[in-house]
Amino acid sequence: MASLYEIPIENINGIGTKRGQLYRKLDIDSVGALVRFYPRTYEDWSNITGISDLTVGETACVKGVLAAAVSERRVAGGRLLSSAQITDGYSHLKLVFFNNRFIKSMLKPGEEYLFFGKVTASGGVKELVSPAFSKSSSGNMIHPVYSQVMGLSTKQIEAAVKKALAMLPENIKDPIPESVREKYDLIGLKDALFKIHFPESQKDISDARRRLIFEELLVLVLGLSSLKSLPEKESAVKLTVNYTDDFLKLLPFRLTNAQKKAIDDCASDMLTKTTAMNRLVQGDVGSGKTMVAAAAAYNCIKNGYQAAMMAPTEILAVQHFQTFEKLFQETDIRLRLLTGSMTAKQKRLVLEDIMLGLADFVIGTHSLISDTVEFKSLGVVVTDEQHRFGVRQRSALLSKGNNPHLLVMSATPIPRTLALMIYGDLDISIIDELPPGRQIVDTFLIDDSKRLRAYKFLMKNIDEGRQCYIVCPAVDNTDTGLVGAEEYAKQLKENIFKDYSVAVLHGKMRASEKDGVMADFIEGKIDVLVSTTVIEVGVNVPNSTIMMVENAERFGLSQLHQLRGRVGRGEAKSYCILVSNAKGEDAQRRLKALCSTNNGFVIADEDLKLRGPGDFFGSRQHGLPELKIADLAENINILQDAQNAAKEIMNDFSDKSNDGFKGLRAEVRMLFGNVGQQLN
Secondary structure: HHHHHHHHHOOOOOOOHHHHHHHHHHHEHHHHHHHHHOOEEEEOOOOOOOOOHHOOOEEEEEEEEOOOEEEEEOOOOOOEEEEEEOOOOOOEEEEEEOOOOOOHOOOOOOOEEEEEEEEEEEEEEEEEEOOOEEHHHHOEEEEOOOOOOOOHHHHHHHHHHHHHOOOOOOOOOOOOOOHHHHHHOHHHHHHHHHHHHHHOHHHHHHHHHHHHHHHHHHHHHHHHHHHHHOOOOOOOOOOOOOOOHHHHOOOOOOOHHHHHHHHHHHHHHHHHHHEOOOOEEEOOOOOHHHHHHHHHHHHHHHHEEEEEEEOOOHHHHHHHHHHHHHOOOOOOOOEEEOOOOHHHHHHHHHHEEEEEEEOOEEEEEEEOOOOOOOHHHHHEEEEOOHHOOHHHHHHHOOOOOOOOOOEEOOOOOOHHHHHHHOOOEEEEEEEEOOOOOOOEEEEEEEEEEHHHEEEEEEEHHHHHOOOEEEEEOOOOOOOOOOEEEHHHHHHHHEEEEEEEEEEEEEEOOOHHHHHHHHHHHHHOOOOOEEEOHHHHOOOOOOOEEEEEEEOOHHHHHHHHHHHHHOOOOOOOEEEEEEEEEOHHHHHHHHHHHHOOOHHHHHHHHHHHHHHOOOOHHHHOOOOOOOOOOOOOOOOHHHHHHHHHHHHHHHHHHHHHHHHHHHHHHHHHHHHHHHHOOOOO
């Protein structure tokens, strides 16, 4: 199996250079990667529904004879509309196809076909719009459905997978030892691979998924256990005096007990251990993580070392710089800011100060990891918004010193059990209480019927001198009914908010454009900022009091909570308005959960139950290996089995001379190698 990863995807018949590039967009560069590219769902054509039993809104497979030739006509916009009718001998069903000029020659009157699609209704008449189909003689079966890119259909991927599976050797060495497979009732690897792609029954899918999920989670747990067991490097940063009490005297406010505990955790790591601190400070929006970072930096600086803090955006870096500048104004600490937009002369002066040790605390963006940055004696590295940085970026900054201390901060609340799994190489401090005076943001759920009322509420706040965010799930309007930021901002400017200043912000804009818009918003030049989720990372605009979120059902609860955290940062009462027309029970439950609490950890637990961990980290959590089939929330029982199995085999697994675990060790190296973790 391992050798298939060495065979380029182009070696499969029918995949040339151009199509190979499309597969690479799906991270499929080899035959082995294609075999492990699992279907995202299935179309079950084995369960035939009678036409009279069809329900609008359901997805179904129907068997029927084409009653007459396909008819064609042109409709508005010049589109080709093709329609036909089928019968199962008892009832009739209408079929509709758009812009398919081949459909007339593909469907023949009198022939029997299988049609698969979502049942809709037009004028009270049930119909299938652009259903997939095949001749009924091809047999009832379960079809795999794969994630796609433009130019590469699921049918093409399915055909390629068949060829890839044919290249598997007769006998595959299963990475999971037979004793483990027997104990946990798992099918073999080759059997699982064939059944996951081309199942003959729902049981095949269940058996294959259980085996492959177990394998993936076992590899994850073994890898994280290996990371924890790696010998920690001794740090050259030796702190001898605890300056925490001096730091606390600088503060014009009292810290929460959770903040004090996190600060003490950091001080203990840096003062009592010979190895470098490797700590995650996880806290809700507005919980005061920045003060923990400031305390760690202060301790290092007062002991004769330098501190560096890397933020994901220039605006956030500037904001941190201003916060620390004010905090340390009565001390002799020398702060410097290093960002990409600085002039060559400004950068040169800052770089000289860093190298000569004339800069005690350097706050910056990715510019901090450039080759030109040399620290004289780097003591601690702080990264803000952990999920925005990859392991390699973090390592690049750490390499600027002699194994300095590391503090990473995350405002994404994660259930502790999940955090321990994910940040396996980090100690964790959790700040689970908010500082006194922090605003509780009232959250409301509305549908389109109350939109005008919501707009008037925004205007009232703006007229009182406040500012508002409106967040959209997409940049452009799409056929899926999502609100696009660009068009929406244009409509608001021209109509309802024509007497106000409206601007748009999204990820497709140049960095300089984004920074310019955000700077104008911070300065109060913009009344309404229509944005995508690019604003979810920590920028502080105390004057913004309303967060309105369109298509709220399209966001995860934890992401909505992050967005809500952009308001309520000043003295004025703040609000979050969730706009959604979704009537589904799950969507309503999720959104109402957000309205009922401001506690990010309660929300995180609810999100984990309802949607799994994807929302905490996005599709590719930097630093965490990407799982192809397992879900840490949905597969909690299999995870427990995998953890138990890992404990049972860990000693033998760690013994490099034991060839029985050679395959598992190779899978661990491959999984963690994808995110820059080097395991022996």
